[in-house]
Amino acid sequence: MIVMKFGGTSVGDAERIRQVARIVHSRLSRRPVVVVSAQGGVTNALIDLAESAVRGPVRDTALRRRLSGLLADLALPPDLLSSEIDELGSLLEGIRLVGDLTPRSLDRMMSFGERCSVRIVAATLTASGIPARPVASYDVGLLTDSTYGHAEVQRESYAAIARRLPAMAADDEVPVVTGFVARDREGFLTTLGRGGSDYSAAIFGAALGADEIEIWTDVDGVMSADPRIVPAARTLERMSFDEAAELAYYGAKVIHPATIHPAVRASIPIRVLNTCRPDARGTQILGGEGASKGVRAIASKGGITLVHVASLRMLLQHGFMARLFAAFERHRVVIDMISTSEVSVSLTTDSGTPLDAVAADLREFAEVSVDRGKAILCLVGEGLRDVPDVLERVFATLRRSDIAVHVVSVGASRVNVSLLVDAAQEAAAVRALHDEFFPAREAAEAPRR
């Protein structure tokens, strides 16, 4: 069997949902279990409603209108979602009366998105001739702790799902399971963190021993660079889990690697596919090392601040690094890159973080300068560290484009080389490196004269 997960845009409107039905139809022989997100934007709308209810009566009419419009467009019964909509109304009224929104009530609130989505998708499949059944993940064993908003899945969920999901649907029925939501031991609904439906797909895939997990989204797969920066970027056919993990930090939002870990641990291949172009091959993400060594993708991230800490007196004394990290820890500021010399330490953080307090603490024992407006570039590829000429080519390429590199980090990970440049040169640097490591196909394939 396979797990097919459809994200928010893939189930965002009637046309897309019909397309989902066609795609599921094309996979019937592989006995799919479908996992769905809420319609794109619905989770946010639910959060907004809950937050407004704290302040007074709210009108959930826009959301109702969207859902009933969807039912009408799909020619589904207008009362298909009435029990969810009624419950939603009562919950909003409860929040208003109490005047307080707890993380637990917010999770219940957010659950409506996926709970409505499974009904809509299952009914559409059934109407198109594919018998399907909406399934609440928490009714078939998905159990978490009580960390509302970011709940942790409990180990026993896997065996429970393997036992209970097959019993839930008839042999010829496709189960359509809620992504993102679960429940805790006390029976309260929980959620797995924003974007958590991928995680649900990985859990169900691992629990059921799927042959493959398909993540259906709105792009062709993972690309060699951000296509908004590099129009010639190409879709990668295959990448390793570690490569995907490195890219995720740089906003390659296709998939969050932490969420697919259950699948990787169970050696289940994952394929990222485009709902609008179902015949494209997508990107396959595999555990273990990638097929070949070398640069696989180039990512970047702006909004980075460089912090330079120098202390002639202290640096080589033991305890210096501990004090330095303690200052960041105290103010909960995350460090990305770090590089050290005999008398100084350079580190980078996201510019959004409150650095002033950290800098003040650091100034008690070192000189500190803060340099905003930087960007991190990251080259990702298995075995990059061991490919001899990569760094040489990176520096030669950037020098040709007059791009200065402020910090370099190599070797911390087998699959990543990171560089810090001025944000104003971020796009130019990505383009130059992409040209260098991914020469245009025509040029590469043309016979040499």
Ligand code: ASP
């Ligand atoms: N609907 C949830 C969210 O918007 C989960 C998901 O889409 O994966 O975060």
Ligand code: MG
């Ligand atoms: Mg998503």
